[in-house]
Amino acid sequence: MKQSWKDSIYLQREDLAHMVKDPLAHLAEQCPAAWGDREQLDAVLTQGFTGIPYCTSLYCLTTDGIQICDNVCAQGLAPEHFGRDRSQRPYMKETVPAWGFLLSDAYISLRGRRPSLTALQIVRADGNAIGYLGADFDLRGLPVTSALYEEPGYWRQIKGDPAIRGTVFLQQRTDSPMDGNLEQALSILEELLTQRGIFQCQIHFSSSQATIWTMDDPFRYRILDHEALSDPDICLIFPSHPYPHDALILQHSIAHILDTMRSLRFADPTIYLRTASINVFNGMISVTFSCDGSHYMPYDEFLLKSTSFWF
Structure with missing residues (x-):
């Protein structure tokens, strides 16, 4: 059976989720000890940044979507994002599954105006959700792992x-x-x-x-x-x-x-x-x-x- 464009998207997202889910969960486990301390969170995310493949920025949010640290990027820290309210962004309006990991649908980034994805990992302390670890991905930087779809041959x-x-x-x-x-x-x-x-x-x-x-x-x-x-x-x-x-x-x-x-x-x-x-x-x-x-x-x-x- 020929692969549709929706099939190609599903396979591409599945591959990306497999690449980032475990390293993001591992990094989230290190966040509760620094939760509430901006500089310590920056340090934790900076140390773990290279372990998240193809990531453009990392940050931590409260359950209400308020950013409590800087953006951690390949170029360093972006402090202008501290305190940013991300609650209305597309990825915050999706429901995070019970297992605590979400790879959002693609959306157009607010500042760069480019197609992007965000992965959210629930951060827990004593079994309770205290916020999210977010990872942004620019679609231009992601590898294409699925085959290019073919046009359907039906009427x-x-x-x-x-x-x-x-x-x-x-x-x-x-x-x-x-x-x-x-x-x-x-x-x-x-x-x-x-x-x-x-x-x-x-x-x-x-x-x-x-x-x-x-x-x-x-x-x-x-x-x-x-x-x-x-x-x-x-x-x-x-x-x-x-x-x-x-x-x-x-x-x-x-x-x-x-x-x-x-x-x-x-x-x-x-x-x-x-x-x-x-x-x-x-x-x-x-x-x-x-x-x-x-x-x-x-x-x-x-x-x-x-x-x-x-x-």
Whole structure:
């Protein structure tokens, strides 16, 4: 089963929790003897700072969220945080589990405005909770240990702008310059996708343009306007390129996909295709209609749908 972005987040958080839970608990055991003494707490946290991997700052809080020592950082002490009320910060609004350790959800830091995490460990004295040991982590400094997720390969529908959906039956398609020459434009795009190394193409039917990405220069997009999509000579500037063997869309299916998009463009004067995209590597097709609803689906499923399905 493919890993979703939520699965990747869970695994990443799990790895970080395993790295910091025990050293943070060990350091928390040393805090009660210095509790209430700012300088002693600073000293305890300074000594234990290097034992908390990837940590950017350590501090101690009362159960009400008031900081009772300085921030201890790699650069030394940050005394301006002493007495700070952290009770309204996102990590203080989460419930610390019964076992006394919490790794917060990510949030945007108040001062640096950067994605961050905070780990809280309950500090106990004589079996009673007297406060928390907090450890902040900058997401930029954390290693990525989970695999990058893959886009799901099933059909997804995403609703668009409610204002557009609410007035969809008051509008009617107006022919764009591309509409008057659509068969030739799509033939040019078929050549680029199957023979000229274009692996992704987004077609804007209403504004008569296409945005393309090439395998030889994948980090930069190029825009083909109506003039370019009317001139087969445009193919000359893209060198011949073998169709990628690891593409999920079969080469001979490209023409059928484009022809189906053409049908969706003209099938109904009110609900009509506005934009569409093809990515040969992930095998997905996206279509966005005049009602601003978008659909993402595997290309073979897209080809099974007749125009009557959409309308």
